[in-house]
Amino acid sequence: MADAGIVVTTVWEDLIGQAPVVETLKRATAAAHDRLNGGSGKGMTHAWLFTGPPGSGRSNAARAFAAALQADLGDDTVPQALHPDVTVIATDRLSLGVDEIRDLVRKASLSPSQGKWQVLIIEDADRLTDSAADALLKTLEEPPPRTVWMLCAPTAEDVIVTIRSRSRQVVLRTPPATEVAAMLVARHGISEALADSAARASQGHIGRARALALKEDVRARRSQILALPTTLRTLGDCLAAAAALDATAKANATNVGDDLDGDELAKLREGWGVQERGKRPPGYAGALSALEKDQKRRRTRIAHDSIDGVLIELISFYRDVLAMQTAPTAELINVDVEASIRELAESGTPESTLRRIDAIAACREAILANAASLLALEHMMIGLRV
Numbered sequence: 001m002a003d004a005g006i007v008v009t010t011v012w013e014d015l016i017g018q019a020p021v022v023e024t025l026k027r028a029t030a031a032a033h034d035r036l037n038g039g040s041g042k043g044m045t046h047a048w049l050f051t052g053p054p055g056s057g058r059s060n061a062a063r064a065f066a067a068a069l070q071a072d073l074g075d076d077t078v079p080q081a082l083h084p085d086v087t088v089i090a091t092d093r094l095s096l097g098v099d100e101i102r103d104l105v106r107k108a109s110l111s112p113s114q115g116k117w118q119v120l121i122i123e124d125a126d127r128l129t130d131s132a133a134d135a136l137l138k139t140l141e142e143p144p145p146r147t148v149w150m151l152c153a154p155t156a157e158d159v160i161v162t163i164r165s166r167s168r169q170v171v172l173r174t175p176p177a178t179e180v181a182a183m184l185v186a187r188h189g190i191s192e193a194l195a196d197s198a199a200r201a202s203q204g205h206i207g208r209a210r211a212l213a214l215k216e217d218v219r220a221r222r223s224q225i226l227a228l229p230t231t232l233r234t235l236g237d238c239l240a241a242a243a244a245l246d247a248t249a250k251a252n253a254t255n256v257g258d259d260l261d262g263d264e265l266a267k268l269r270e271g272w273g274v275q276e277r278g279k280r281p282p283g284y285a286g287a288l289s290a291l292e293k294d295q296k297r298r299r300t301r302i303a304h305d306s307i308d309g310v311l312i313e314l315i316s317f318y319r320d321v322l323a324m325q326t327a328p329t330a331e332l333i334n335v336d337v338e339a340s341i342r343e344l345a346e347s348g349t350p351e352s353t354l355r356r357i358d359a360i361a362a363c364r365e366a367i368l369a370n371a372a373s374l375l376a377l378e379h380m381m382i383g384l385r386v
Contacts, residue, residue, distance in 0.1 A: 011067040014060040016183050016206055017175030021061055024170060029068045032148075036116055045168045046143035049125070049159060050152045052172030055205025059123045061172060062150040063088070069148065070115040085115035090123040092260075093297040098131040105139045108147045118147045125151035126158035133160050140166045174204035184213045200333055203316060225313045226337045229344060229384060238381035246374045249306035253299040261295050304367055307377070314384075315360050321345045322353045344386065359383030 012022045028044050035041025048065070050058040066086045087107060089100060104120050112118045122128075128136065140149065140163060149167070156164050177199040183206070184195035190213045201222065202209035211218045232238050268274075268291055272284045316333045317340075323330040324345040332338060344353075363380035367373055 011064045015057050017179040018172055021170055021172055025065045032069055047140050047149045047167040049164055049167035049169045051155050053174050055207055056172040058152040062121045062152055066119040069117045083115055085112040086119045088121045091127055093294055094301050095129050096127045096132050097129055098135050101132040101135045108139050109144055121150045123152045126153040137162055180209050225310050226317055230340050232385045238385055239378055242377035242381045245310055246377055249303040252306045253302040256302050257299040311360050311364050318353055318357045325350045356384050
């Protein structure tokens with residue numbers, strides 16, 4: 001019986017629209033149990049690479065697989081609590097460094113303490129530094145017998161070839177809007193109309209769909225973003241819009257960062273035995289400097305992610321404009337702003353719409369390359385001017 005307060009659920013429940021993936025992982029789970037019982041275990045391997053578009057459920061798939069491996073064969077209902085032999089690494093910084101991976105490698109060499117397997121999940125394997133990837137590669141080449149690595153990345157190409165060649169790939173697809181909407185209705189009691197709208201607008205991103213369905217402020221923010229294209233008529237409009245988006249992203253990074261930074265600093269001081277006043281022990285200054293650099297990188301990532309969310313919404317808008325210009329019967333993503341989409345579709349051409357989509361894509365690439373966000377946004381907004 002599960003402990004009080006722990007929800008017992010099906011391990012595969014969160015893999016919306018991923019039936020082929022679930023079947024693959026179920027077969028691998030059976031093979032893993034077979035290996036533990038002295039069989040060949042064909043179909044089970046020590047390293048897995050989960051890829052798929054944002055929101056498709058890469059980390060959910062890895063966590064579900066980890067839970068199934070630790071459960072009894074055929075038992076698809078397990079407590080949704082972190083198992084002591086399952087370690088999950090998810091970074092909120094721009095990269096995953098070698099020190100973190102070396103800690104994982106050391107843990108990977110240990111036998112499971114309570115479960116059947118020692119499972120290590122890296123949710124952002126595409127953020128591994130070169131030195132971190134090298135450290136991981138060594139353990140993938142000579143894996144301990146009861147250790148399983150699960151790596152998650154948007155595409156296989158985001159992971160260095162030597163790592164992906166030693167991993168079995170599991171490719172997740174974008175979940176169909178109908179299945180996402182059905183999940184929202186069944187689990188959250190959302191009306192069918194709102195669930196359908198949120199599922200379409202999210203473009204298969206389950207977390208985004210849930211937020212749109214459940215949070216009015218998220219829907220309001222989306223409405224503000226989708227109102228932008230028809231307002232960019234002068235150079236001043238473009239510069240003001242860019243400044244507002246940049247300021248909002250940085251404010252969001254500051255709000256989130258302030259909450260996290262204080263807790264981390266307190267834990268660092270406690271770990272080093274540092275008082276508010278008094279002498280600092282040797283090594284503390286270096287640890288503090290490293291923490292501050294990590295916190296700065298995290299704020300940068302939060303700001304970049306905030307901007308990227310806006311750019312994805314804008315791309316979906318102009319995708320609808322292009323669809324209306326070239327395939328009038330195509331289904332729109334943003335049905336709720338059809339009037340604005342039609343306005344731009346009728347006032348422009350497919351070529352001008354493609355140029356605008358290219359401007360957004362160029363902005364995404366510039367920010368990914370760590371360009372000044374405000375300048376990148378200004379350049380994009382000018383390219384979007386009507």
